[in-house]
Amino acid sequence: xxxxxxxxxxxxxxxxxxxxxxxxxxxxxxxxxxxxxxxxxxxxxxxxxxxxxxxxxxxxxxxxxxxxxxxxxxxxxxxxxxxxxxxxxxxxxxxxxxxxxxxxxxxxxxxxxxxxxxxxxxxxxxxxxxxxxxxxxxxxxxxxxxxxxxxxxxxxxxxxxxxxxxxxxxxxxxxxxxxxxxxxxxxxxxxxxxxxxxxxxxxxxxxxxxxxxxxxxxxxxxxxxxxxxxxxxxxxxxxxxxxxxxxxxxxxxxxxxxxxxxxxxxxxxxxxxxxxxxxxxxxxxxxxx
Amino acid sequence: xxxxxxxxxxxxxxxxxxxxxxxxxxxxxxxxxxxxxxxxxxxxxxxxxxxxxxxxxxxxxxxxxxxxxxxxxxxxxxxxxxxxxxxxxxxxxxxxxxxxxxxxxxxxxxxxxxxxxxxxxxxxxxxxxxxxxxxxxxxxxxxxxxxxxxxxxxxxxxxxxxxxxxxxxxxxxxxxxxxxxxxxxxxxxxxxxxxxxxxxxxxxxxxxxxxxxxxxxxxxxxxxxxxxxxxxxxxxxxxxxxxxxxxxxxxxxxxxxxxxxxxxxxxxxx
Numbered sequence: 001x002x003x004x005x006x007x008x009x010x011x012x013x014x015x016x017x018x019x020x021x022x023x024x025x026x027x028x029x030x031x032x033x034x035x036x037x038x039x040x041x042x043x044x045x046x047x048x049x050x051x052x053x054x055x056x057x058x059x060x061x062x063x064x065x066x067x068x069x070x071x072x073x074x075x076x077x078x079x080x081x082x083x084x085x086x087x088x089x090x091x092x093x094x095x096x097x098x099x100x101x102x103x104x105x106x107x108x109x110x111x112x113x114x115x116x117x118x119x120x121x122x123x124x125x126x127x128x129x130x131x132x133x134x135x136x137x138x139x140x141x142x143x144x145x146x147x148x149x150x151x152x153x154x155x156x157x158x159x160x161x162x163x164x165x166x167x168x169x170x171x172x173x174x175x176x177x178x179x180x181x182x183x184x185x186x187x188x189x190x191x192x193x194x195x196x197x198x199x200x201x202x203x204x205x206x207x208x209x210x211x212x213x214x215x216x217x218x219x220x221x222x223x224x225x226x227x228x229x230x231x232x233x234x235x236x237x238x239x240x241x242x243x244x245x246x247x248x249x250x251x252x253x254x255x256x257x258x259x260x261x262x263x264x265x266x267x268x269x270x271x272x273x274x275x276x277x278x279x280x281x282x283x284x285x286x287x288x289x
Numbered sequence: 290x291x292x293x294x295x296x297x298x299x300x301x302x303x304x305x306x307x308x309x310x311x312x313x314x315x316x317x318x319x320x321x322x323x324x325x326x327x328x329x330x331x332x333x334x335x336x337x338x339x340x341x342x343x344x345x346x347x348x349x350x351x352x353x354x355x356x357x358x359x360x361x362x363x364x365x366x367x368x369x370x371x372x373x374x375x376x377x378x379x380x381x382x383x384x385x386x387x388x389x390x391x392x393x394x395x396x397x398x399x400x401x402x403x404x405x406x407x408x409x410x411x412x413x414x415x416x417x418x419x420x421x422x423x424x425x426x427x428x429x430x431x432x433x434x435x436x437x438x439x440x441x442x443x444x445x446x447x448x449x450x451x452x453x454x455x456x457x458x459x460x461x462x463x464x465x466x467x468x469x470x471x472x473x474x475x476x477x478x479x480x481x482x483x484x485x486x487x488x489x490x491x492x493x494x495x496x497x498x499x500x501x502x503x504x505x506x507x508x509x510x511x512x513x514x515x516x517x518x519x520x521x522x523x524x525x526x527x528x529x530x531x532x533x534x535x536x537x538x539x540x541x542x543x544x545x546x547x548x549x550x551x552x553x554x555x556x557x558x559x
Contacts, residue, residue, distance in 0.1 A: 096462075096466065097491075
């Protein structure tokens with residue numbers, strides 16, 4: 001597997017040289033493989049947002065490097081826009097960035113900036129809309145007439161339409177109702193499976209992250225404290241709690257059962273897994289058939 | 290970037306100037322601005338400059354911040370003082386082609402520079418040491434007499450404080466929207482003027498939408514708390530004139546008298 005993104009000793013300081021100087025990201029080094037789905041978790045203010053904004057050159061690191069497929073993204077500062085098409089970034093509450101007259105035009109904004117026209121553009125827009133589950137008849141409506149969840153989908157489609165190699169999503173499910181959350185999350189997984197590109201997902205919901213991520217980056221106080229496989233990360237419950245995070249509820253329950261002497265394996269992350277394990281256990285004890 | 294502008298920002302501290310009654314500050318500021326432009330000889334100029342130095346030092350705001358707001362107007366100062374330098378009357382002391390410098394021109398340049406610098410320092414001092422709420426409070430109280438003429442004093446003050454409260458919010462919002470559109474390949478830095486203006490649409494439309502949304506939200510929030518205008522409202526922090534306000538009035542009075550006396554008894558320099 002080859003690395004698509006590599007961070008070398010990456011750091012960022014806000015307001016350098018002023019009394020308000022603040023180190024937001026400090027000495028982060030890691031590499032992310034092609035086709036991975038990486039979760040990023042961390043307490044509010046731990047530097048996640050600053051970190052992801054450096055990945056596509058929205059802010060320039062004060063030290064260290066970001067390598068996209070082996071080349072420094074700031075090698076040619078004039079061509080930083082090209083990097084932004086390759087590393088797509090969906091911000092928190094992206095629906096507030098909608099501005100065009102129709103949903104179609106808004107989704108087309110990114111690909112048009114890339115220089116796409118005609119059939120190619122049309123294909124990009126329509127496939128992005130279907131990836132995010134946006135009904136085709138909504139495309140001709142004004143984005144301001146959509147519901148909250150639909151707006152969110154439209155905004156995410158606007159980034160997916162650029163067909164980036166790496167897609168970064170900052171809290172994509174924040175503020176959605178449980179059904180909307182579930183649906184959006186499964187669409188992200190679907191998208192990831194079909195396009196086989198790299199996805200980075202920032203989230204406060206450990207349940208969401210546990211469900212989708214292959215590996216997890218844990219940020220705390222501007223530093224990267226863990227970057228491991230999902231099961232591995234969530235087996236460090238005590239450490240996570242120390243930095244203000246937690247493990248998914250279900251993992252905690254299963255861990256507690258294990259501590260009480262039940263025969264339960266480590267690292268259970270979803271309700272489905274727990275259900276399978278528990279029903280096997282109950283069958284063995286003859287409680288259910 | 291947009292947030293780096295120092296001019297007009299409140300700097301929280303507990304200095305003497307901070308604790309002055311905002312109404313007194315506003316009145317004194319207005320009087321002082323008038324007097325700055327009534328200095329016609331070096332003695333009176335020295336008095337106002339010294340007074341400026343005094344309250345800047347007393348304000349407890351690091352000089353760096355004053356310097357930042359001076360930086361914004363440095364070009365204006367340079368241009369006006371250069372113009373004044375070459376447009377003086379009287380005997381030239383240096384001449385080349387159409388440019389001639391006279392003693393009067395030099396004096397004018399010095400006066401205009403110092404006056405503008407004092408003006409900026411004074412207004413920065415006012416905004417650094419007075420929070421926006423104090424400021425609107427003061428304006429409301431000072432304009433109260435206009436109520437007899439059915440002038441909506443309270444409404445205007447409320448509008449002002451709401452507007453001021455949303456300045457940082459909207460700046461932050463602009464920043465966010467800009468980042469988001471940049472991530473979709475918006476290009477604000479290159480191209481001709483028409484292209485650049487057009488590139489602003491993706492920022493302005495969402496910004497207006499969110500400004501309206503916030504306006505509705507705040508209106509609802511105010512109505513939920515039974516806001517119904519200014520009649521009979523009392524304040525959480527009522528403002529009172531105190532001894533230190535009287536002393537500062539006295540000091541300013543001395544400065545004004547000084548300037549007037551200098552103007553009467555000394556020859557004007559410009």
